[in-house]
Amino acid sequence: MSYRLPPLNSLRAFEASARHLSFKRASDELCVTPGAVSQQVKSLEASLGVQLFRRLPRGLLLTAKGESYLPLISNAFRAISDATEHVAPTLKGRLLRVGISRPLSGRRHPAIERLRRGGDWPRTKLTTTDDLSKLIDGKLDVLLRTSPQSPPGLHADRIALPVPSGAALPATLVTLPGLAGCREVRALLRLLTRA
Amino acid sequence: MSYRLPPLNSLRAFEASARHLSFKRASDELCVTPGAVSQQVKSLEASLGVQLFRRLPRGLLLTAKGESYLPLISNAFRAISDATEHVAPTLKGRLLRVGISRPLSGRRHPAIERLRRGGDWPRTKLTTTDDLSKLIDGKLDVLLRTSPQSPPGLHADRIALPVPSGAALPATLVTLPGLAGCREVRALLRLLTRA
């Protein structure tokens, strides 16, 4: 028993692009540049030997084959997503508990101000702290700090936090492994890095 | 709409390992070393924050979570596999038409002799030729040659062809893009590289 699986990362790029009918919007969802998505999709088409999109000067159209491929692949991804949520559940609707180290919470950062105001998804509960042990003990879901230290066993995302001047401040978002990469954290990352 | 997808290549390593209950056998199926599979699975477990296997000194056991994850993931992969076969059909049961360039077909190579005798899967039809245009025209499915040239637009796998002395001869298997990576070709690659 063995499957015929195309390159799965390319498949993911296809699925997002087809759903949005845009490499640009797909690239936002996948947190990469449009060029990367374009390359991935091209390599998928090459490996299948099948044209999936018609490229228009401004935007995309699915070919007949692409059209029939999309729902099947989306269903499979949904199944994987559900299964994953089932064996490794994440927030289950509660607030995302975000720790923010003092130096970041003190100064006014547009992104953090926005969080503080609330209203965005994911809903968050902010605390000023830099205590990794709270993360480990499950009192906190993620911790935003300036120190680039990535303690072993935890997941760390390095991000560039915009400051009012237009520049950016390097920071690190530390996450418990079971939460890293989940939708809520991905959305938070996007919120934080947006100007 | 967005999914929670773990690293998909790691997921593939998990699925194969769980099905075989062995990194070793999974690595044969995936055509990589056992170490690579071990690493992939470990990184999946880390990213989910969940233990999927119990490692015994000789062999694997699924944990309860692994056990419940496996069938869901297998189904999703089967769905992707079926969908892929549907939009980009490959052989549909007919013989795999293999071209072999004269220098390789002349000398006696254990792997090629085995092919010639037949009996293995995939069933093949061998022809002595080195004519790439036959590939392009669809008269041939794959072409095995000594020249490492990889003509643009075709897929090429570099392989090491065992010779009776125990050494190996570098060769190239050229494939139409739509066929590259399909089960039949993967099996052929395995046959050819086996001593």
Add this chain to the structure above:
DNA sequence: CGTGTTGACTTAGATTTTCTAAGCCATGAA
């Protein structure tokens, strides 16, 4: 009509991921 914006594309080079190779260790068979 220019001019600006958008969103596709390509390419080189950097970065990150993934794989291999080699060695280690515990088990069980000969």
Add this chain to the structure above:
DNA sequence: TTCATGGCTTAGAAAATCTAAGTCAACACG
């Protein structure tokens, strides 16, 4: 005991992937 098996780890090599920068065609607007 000695060997084979099949896990594990690690460094470094190899491959895949991403970014950055620049191109081009379509469209909207003044």
